[in-house]
Amino acid sequence: MDYCVIKEGDVFYLTDKGGDIAAEHDGGYGLYTKDTRFLSRMEVYIDGEKPALLSSASDKSYFASIRTMKERKDEGAIELQRERFIYDGVLYERMTVTNYFPKAAACELAVSFDADFQDMFLVRKYRTGEVGRIIGRETGEQHASIRYEGADGMLRETVVQWDREAGRVEEDGTISFVLELEPKESVRICFAIMPLLAGQKAAVVLPFEEGLSRLEASYAAWDEETVSVTTDSELFNGLYRRGVQDLRMLMTDVGYGDTPVAGLPWFAVPFGRDSLITSLFMLPLRPEKVKGTLRTLAAYQGKARDKWRDEQPGKIMHEIRFGELVTTKQSPFSPYYGTVDSTPLFLALIGEYVRWTGDLTLAEELKPNMLRALEWIDRAVLAGAGFVTYHQEAEKGFPNQGWKDSSNSIVHASGEYAASPIALSEVQGYVYQAKKNLAPIFAAMGDATLAERLEREAQELQASFERDFWMEREGFYAIALDKEQRQVESVTSNPGHLLLSGLPERSRAEQVAARLLAADMFGGYGIRTMSTEAAGYYPMSYHNGSVWPHDNALILLGLSRLGFKREAGKVISGLLDASQHFEYQRLPELYCGHGAELGEPVPYPSTCSPQAWSAGTAVAFVQAMLGLDPNVPAGEIRINPMLPEGIGELTVERLRIGAGELSLKVTRLADGPDEVSVEVLGNTTGLTIVQSAVEE
Incomplete structure (x- = not known):
């Protein structure tokens, strides 16, 4: 830097x-x-x-x-x-x-x-x-x-x-x-x-x-409160320590509890998408630390229809600012709502939080917000011919409203930019994940009718998505459908997020995993945002060929949950290799998509560092290495451990799940990511540990 x-x-x-x-x-x-x-x-x-x-x-x-x-x-x-x-x-x-x-x-x-x-x-x-x-x-x-x-x-x-x-x-x-x-x-x-x-x-x-002593004491308390992770790899240990310390630095309370801001120097404010994805990564650190994010976003949930801010009732914000241009209404960021994915991600995070904690108290508290968010999704689906779509309304807003929000990020194989309304592939996955996870939560809160409807809608979404987004020629999902419901046929990283949602049927998930690690998508330092074979590919672009650590981490969690260990190990190894080339071993917001044959990753010319969801990537590594998928309401903790090349031993202590803590040690037995043994060092969760099992 x-x-x-x-x-x-x-x-x-x-x-x-x-x-x-x-x-x-x-x-x-x-x-x-x-x-x-x-x-x-x-x-x-x-x-x-x-x-x-x-x-x-x-x-x-x-x-x-x-x-x-x-x-x-x-x-x-x-x-x-x-x-x-x-x-x-x-x-x-x-x-x-x-x-x-x-x-x-x-x-x-x-x-x-x-x-x-x-x-x-x-x-x-x-x-x-x-x-x-x-x-x-x-x-x-x-x-x-x-x-x-x-x-x-x-x-x-x-x-x-x-x-x-x-x-x-x-x-x-x-x-x-x-x-x-x-x-x-x-x-x-x-x-x-x-x-x-x-x-x-x-x-x-x-x-x-x-003053310095008090500040250092607060960092020491953070370390004591969060999970302890050590390995025999100093490369990983350094990345993990840096990530956890940066997450502590990036926490901010705007009145509703600590939430991670997006990144420094230009995005030191709560975001919808960024704060939610970072909080998803932070669940293994200490799941209760995501409460501030959920409460903050619930407090700013859209209440009215306001084209100036792209606000709609029930919608979760994109970004909030507090400066003079906002307070004088010369800028719409008070907050601005021009994002299509924050609302389903908000619901998906609540679902994942309950799976980690079994805490229905927070779900009861946020139930009105959850219902309004579901209503927003229902309206968006009706407007989008069966899928959640976006279209810019605010004059000073964003034309593209997924995580790849640059104006050239949704591009057809012909090089033509997709016209909105646009239905993004990963957003449908977030919606599916939200409805699947919330169905048992609403059932537990006594609303069986809504639970049944959400389960049914998730199944219907899965069927229509498989029909409309699958590109048979590519053996991969389209990044989006455009205004005319045409597939946007570029091969990108976006469909990789579907693996975590559980939406793809198994054979197609296998094809997606294989393509993400093929040479046109994986250059050695991580999965690119766009295939080198796509018309829009440019390794120094912001979204069309660069490598984003958080994007890789979301894909990684999906690979882990579905048991694709070798692919998961390759992603971890690539990002670890990249980390040693950045100052203080701090993974930046993104870097260029050139291959590892250049000897080191090529920095992106202007990038935020530290960046919250990049910092949280190291914590996602831990969850992936453990193959950890807790489901407290179901009374079980699934683990399916693996160790990537270069790591022979992983010890995780004080992992908070439900009302107790779990401590594990994973040791490599032979070459290969899945040749490992697991020792339970302590388990006060009262939950059953199920090893080497993958939910179909």
Whole structure:
């Protein structure tokens, strides 16, 4: 990555590798909360010059350390170490200045601050609009502030404090310290920067070490609360540790419990699809941690028909923003509902959650939301000639509304773009999975009539889908049906999601699994989004030939659930190989679809990292290696373990299922992914473990 980013709660901080936000920059650097940039400049100078970068480390998701220096050749240097984290809404940065000259030396450390309070959409040049103005600047001996009145009438303020008396505080936001240092002497100056909205009280600024200690304690508690996973592969262990730590960093509470935001730096807000899929991956971590996602999305469920936001009653949102353009209704993201898959995924996640926990209490709580979501699906099916379809209504919305939402992602074999309304293959799978899983839940809640109807509708959907989406010539499912109900015949990764839903009949599932791992789809570092033989294929595209880790993870869970162990092992191995080529072994949002013959994966030019559903991929690996499919209401836990190449032993402890915990150890016996033994280290779930069984 060419940037340094940290996040905690609803605040994140993005700078260049040297730790600065330059006055003239186009990288979107800044301190953000509520989709507003509260710090647009923070530059550090030593004796009027920018120090040279020595090192920049963000190997901890929540903490960054940067070393720079100003050198006088052959004589010595002044070194500056910058350490930073965010806690309780406050950005802490400690600057340690050390004299590495052989004699006493004096230097001036100057730090320049500014804030423009730009909306995130303006920073990204995604929208334009009318905005507010700076209404005041204030400076003192150990503090400065900048105040802004938005076009929405809301007051926003950035407050900067420091703990050492400054030699000079200028009106332009530059704070200078004259330091006289003996050889090897160090001086520390701590800054605290607070973004404040109208009516929000400033947090108590803690000593640097105390704030960091509290933050680290929260990460330690996260590790203690979640499942413990170790293997004999340091490659896997590193990926898993990074993924779990990033998931903790990406959690945000907008009032209804923690939910994973989509990713940094541009999508640090709750999403429908992204948060739901990430939460699906997180079930093995601790299933109750998905409650916040479900409650958040239920709270923002569509209530009316509003073309401006693509809102419809019962629909689950795509994305919510909180900046000035949204609050002044210059942007429809308040929230925006232009997604076709969030609603069935919401229902599918509830079903999977109950299978993991047996918790009908949450299902009862969300029953009104579930019923409204099912009604939305019913209306969408009627409008789509038997399938759930999408069509853009919002003028500033998205033309394509599945997970591949770029404008060129649904393309016929002829190269022609599909016309909407469009029925996506994977969306029908999500609907099928939702109805199959919810039928027994509604039966348990006393609504046998609805349960029977959902079961019947799922069977009818399966039959019509098999009839209309199967491409006999390709031996694969079409990515979609277009406006005229024509198959969009490109071979893509989308139908791979069907494996998890259980929709395909067995022989066709086998053909799908085989094609996904064929050379035109699997390049060595993962399954491509589009076949190299398709008309729209381009390895550096966003959706038409690139590799997305989360896409692979959804396919992987389906391969595991259906017992395709060799294919599952190949996917895990490919993504593991790719991970070692990325900074901090952090799987990015996506990378290019070039084959492994190039020696390493080719990075996508602009990608979010960390990305929540990419971070959750490592947890999906664990579930796939265990072949784990719990069904608490049925009183059983199915396991069908495998170990991919390079992993000889897997130990999983404190795996929360139902009212208890399960601990397992899987050991390789011979070559091949399914030549393993399983030892149950502990089982307090009260459930029966069924090994090496695949549900047909």
